[in-house]
Amino acid sequence: MTHRSNRTLRVAGLARVEGEGALRVRTANGRVDDVELDIYEPPRFFEAFLRGRSHREPPDITARICGICPVAYQMSACLAIEDACGVQVPAPVRALRRLLYCGEWISSHALHIHLLHAPDFLGLPDGIAMAAEHRPVVERGLALKKAGNAIMDLVGGRAIHPVNVRVGGFYRAPTRAELRPLAEQLRHALDDALATAAWVSTFDFPDLDVPHDLMALRDTEGYPIDRGVPHVSTGASFPVPAFSEHVVEHQVPHSTALHARLDGEMYLVGPLARYSLNADRLSPAAAGAAADAGLGPVCRNPFRSIVVRAVEVVYAVEEALRLIADYEPPEPAAVEVTARAGVGHGVTEAPRGLLYHRYELDAAGLVVSADIVPPTSQNQSAIEDDVRQLVTSYLDLDDHALVSLCERAIRNYDPCISCSAHFLDFHREDR
Amino acid sequence: MDRPTLAVWKFTSCDGCQLTLLDCEDELLPLTERVEIAHFPEATPRTRPGPYDVSIVEGSVTTPTEVERIRWIREQSRVLVVVGACATSGGIQALRNLADVDEFRSVVYASPELIDTLATSTPISAHVPVDYELRGCPIDRGQLLEVLTSFLAGRAPDLPDTSVCTDCKRRGLTCVMVAHGTPCLGPVTHAGCGALCPAVRRGCYGCFGPMNGPNVPALIPLLRRHGMGEGELDRVFHTFTTAGEWT
Numbered sequence: 185m186t187h188r189s190n191r192t193l194r195v196a197g198l199a200r201v202e203g204e205g206a207l208r209v210r211t212a213n214g215r216v217d218d219v220e221l222d223i224y225e226p227p228r229f230f231e232a233f234l235r236g237r238s239h240r241e242p243p244d245i246t247a248r249i250c251g252i253c254p255v256a257y258q259m260s261a262c263l264a265i266e267d268a269c270g271v272q273v274p275a276p277v278r279a280l281r282r283l284l285y286c287g288e289w290i291s292s293h294a295l296h297i298h299l300l301h302a303p304d305f306l307g308l309p310d311g312i313a314m315a316a317e318h319r320p321v322v323e324r325g326l327a328l329k330k331a332g333n334a335i336m337d338l339v340g341g342r343a344i345h346p347v348n349v350r351v352g353g354f355y356r357a358p359t360r361a362e363l364r365p366l367a368e369q370l371r372h373a374l375d376d377a378l379a380t381a382a383w384v385s386t387f388d389f390p391d392l393d394v395p396h397d398l399m400a401l402r403d404t405e406g407y408p409i410d411r412g413v414p415h416v417s418t419g420a421s422f423p424v425p426a427f428s429e430h431v432v433e434h435q436v437p438h439s440t441a442l443h444a445r446l447d448g449e450m451y452l453v454g455p456l457a458r459y460s461l462n463a464d465r466l467s468p469a470a471a472g473a474a475a476d477a478g479l480g481p482v483c484r485n486p487f488r489s490i491v492v493r494a495v496e497v498v499y500a501v502e503e504a505l506r507l508i509a510d511y512e513p514p515e516p517a518a519v520e521v522t523a524r525a526g527v528g529h530g531v532t533e534a535p536r537g538l539l540y541h542r543y544e545l546d547a548a549g550l551v552v553s554a555d556i557v558p559p560t561s562q563n564q565s566a567i568e569d570d571v572r573q574l575v576t577s578y579l580d581l582d583d584h585a586l587v588s589l590c591e592r593a594i595r596n597y598d599p600c601i602s603c604s605a606h607f608l609d610f611h612r613e614d615r
Numbered sequence: 616m617d618r619p620t621l622a623v624w625k626f627t628s629c630d631g632c633q634l635t636l637l638d639c640e641d642e643l644l645p646l647t648e649r650v651e652i653a654h655f656p657e658a659t660p661r662t663r664p665g666p667y668d669v670s671i672v673e674g675s676v677t678t679p680t681e682v683e684r685i686r687w688i689r690e691q692s693r694v695l696v697v698v699g700a701c702a703t704s705g706g707i708q709a710l711r712n713l714a715d716v717d718e719f720r721s722v723v724y725a726s727p728e729l730i731d732t733l734a735t736s737t738p739i740s741a742h743v744p745v746d747y748e749l750r751g752c753p754i755d756r757g758q759l760l761e762v763l764t765s766f767l768a769g770r771a772p773d774l775p776d777t778s779v780c781t782d783c784k785r786r787g788l789t790c791v792m793v794a795h796g797t798p799c800l801g802p803v804t805h806a807g808c809g810a811l812c813p814a815v816r817r818g819c820y821g822c823f824g825p826m827n828g829p830n831v832p833a834l835i836p837l838l839r840r841h842g843m844g845e846g847e848l849d850r851v852f853h854t855f856t857t858a859g860e861w862t
Contacts, residue, residue, distance in 0.1 A: 197656055198656075199656045199657075199658075199659060199660030200656075200657070200658065200659065200660065201657070202630050202657060203625075203630060204625065204656075225627075226627045226677045226678050226681070226732060227720075227723060227724070227730055227732060228627060228677075228707070228708040229708065229710075229711060229716075229719040229720070229722070229723055230707075231722060231723055232711075232714075232718070232719035232722040232723060233707070233710040233711070233714070233719070235722075237850065238846075238847065238850070241850070241854075244820065244854075245707065245854065248629050248631075248706075248707050248752065248855065249629060250629050250630065250631075251628075251629040251630045251631020251632065251633075251634045251753060252630060252631070252634055254631070295637060299637060299658060300658075309659055309660055309661045310658055310659030310660070310661060311658060311659075312647045312652060312658070312659065313659075315644050315647070319644070322644065323644070326640040326641075326643065326644075327640070329638075329640055330640040330641070333638060333640070341811050341812070341814065341815045342753075342808075342811050343638060344631045344634060344635065344638070344753040345631060345752060345753055345822070347811050347812050347815060347817060347820075348815040348817070350817075354815075355812075355815040355816055355817040356815040356816045356817075435724055435726055437726070440730060591660075
């Protein structure tokens with residue numbers, strides 16, 4: 185039925201997203217009444233069992249929040265704990281961390297672009313069906329992903345839940361000679377990344393421009409990955425320790441993930457926000473890829489996030505090559521981080537968007553309280569709002585087409601549902 | 616002949632172990648030519664009704680719904696392979712087994728009554744018989760491929776059953792405990808990772824869980840001598856494979 189006035193659209197289990205979620209849309213008399221993104225992923229209570237752990241443990245423990253972006257959790261945790269202990273790591277450690285993080289960006293974005301997101305634009309169910317019709321493209325995507333994983337394997341010791349990261353730096357820094365074959369692989373990856381950006385820019389993108397505020401880190405130099413200061417598209421910015429004064433989470437009955445608001449408003453983090461606030465920070469090849477792909481200085485169409493991700497892959501590959509060329513093995517591989525009582529904050533840019541950690545430590549270095557705000561909980565209200573806008577604009581579509589458009593709108597965000605359900609601390613507004 | 620069907624199921628987990636399948640970049644497309652992916656929501660919305668020749672199950676059981684679901688999956692599956700520390704020993708979320716889950720719930724949620732969860736996180740084998748268990752947080756890619764290719768070849772998979780020390784010696788790594796005095800769980804931890812931590816000069820932290828018949832009491836004094844205090848000793852055995860049988 186195309187023009188029924190009262191409809192309920194349901195997607196019982198969202199596919200090609202990380203984790204478990206469902207969608208329910210209710211319309212009545214030609215209006216959208218209700219949109220609920222139901223994250224039914226079982227909670228895992230990380231904040232609860234981080235309490236009483238030593239200050240050295242959160243990088244390993246919080247990595248287990250997400251198998252797809254463990255480095256992001258390790259990096260935000262390290263920054264927060266080092267902040268609490270009054271330590272700043274030296275430049276060579278920071279550079280090696282950024283290289284590891286580039287690996288995660290390349291791998292995660294390549295996975296999302298080729299296996300999860302592109303099938304939507306080609307009218308295909310999945311990456312396997314896509315491989316049947318576009319095998320070289322899928323193989324190129326997998327090669328790109330493999331290059332990202334190679335960085336994580338070499339620098340992190342393992343691609344999923346790396347073992348080589350510690351508070352203060354690394355257990356063992358790779359030698360220059362060990363990084364050399366990686367550079368060779370990355371030079372091929374740069375060609376693949378540029379070809380990918382050109383390819384995704386040819387897709388048809390449904391019209392949708394989000395009005396929400398965008399928030400991303402901005403750094404004094406380079407595109408934001410491993411550090412920076414939160415900036416908002418309104419021109420506002422605030423220091424990292426003020427994060428919880430601006431971003432407040434609340435629980436909704438239909439989801440195990442909390443919803444966040446930025447100064448009371450819904451907002452977006454992730455590739456669109458990063459790009460729109462930092463396009464001037466891209467490397468020449470990435471800036472060229474963005475221009476060739478038709479991106480302006482700001483991109484507010486979530487369907488185009490696949491293009492932004494492709495541009496970010498170009499950046500991450502180029503940046504990894506630069507970091508390898510300039511590599512000086514940190515000596516020692518880690519600086520000593522002596523615990524003291526205090527509170528520390530850490531933010532980095534996970535592939536899906538800004539990821540905030542806060543730890544309170546006692547004098548013995550044990551965690552008194554932990555607070556982690558992952559990207560998907562920050563985006564959840566905006567995702568629901570996108571679905572509301574699309575359903576309003578495309579009410580004439582039949583149920584099947586409308587449901588598939590809604591699913592696409594959710595996949596635009598590459599939502600990391602298991603992260604958002606596993607990691608939400610709650611700011612009690614009623615106290 | 617029809618290709619055998621493969622289904623991938625997620626329970627309470629971080630998705631890392633099923634991601635390992637997508638991380639088989641070179642083998643992924645050839646594999647999809649040999650098996651039919653019948654259910655794998657992270658990769659495809661297409662799903663076929665069972666029964667399934669092989670089911671891969673990731674994650675632990677933490678909700679009443681999951682208890683029902685794993686029984687149904689067992690009925691639908693000829694071979695059931697459980698993958699990762701969550702599925703084989705409850706995972707990190709099994710820390711709730713030692714604590715008050717209502718208190719955990721109220722730390723994280725303002726309206727804890729809306730959150731439906733069991734007081735325990737249990738491995739799949741606590742609920743249904745399983746055919747193969749792949750250890751690790753996360754599992755090793757090579758072992759996953761070994762299970763799938765052995766199934767296709769009609770033979771039993773060759774999975775390690777020794778300790779991390781065996782892997783370490785095989786790689787020719789210097790023992791971090793003997794040479795550097797770094798506390799290491801290698802002697803009691805299940806092999807299979809390839810001794811990743813000693814390779815970066817770090818002590819093993821046990822993410823593959825206990826080996827069969829681990830002699831933990833013999834290791835404890837050694838860990839103590841190399842500087843592990845009581846709190847740390849307790850925590851190192853109670854992190855990623857809490858519900859595993861260390862003693």
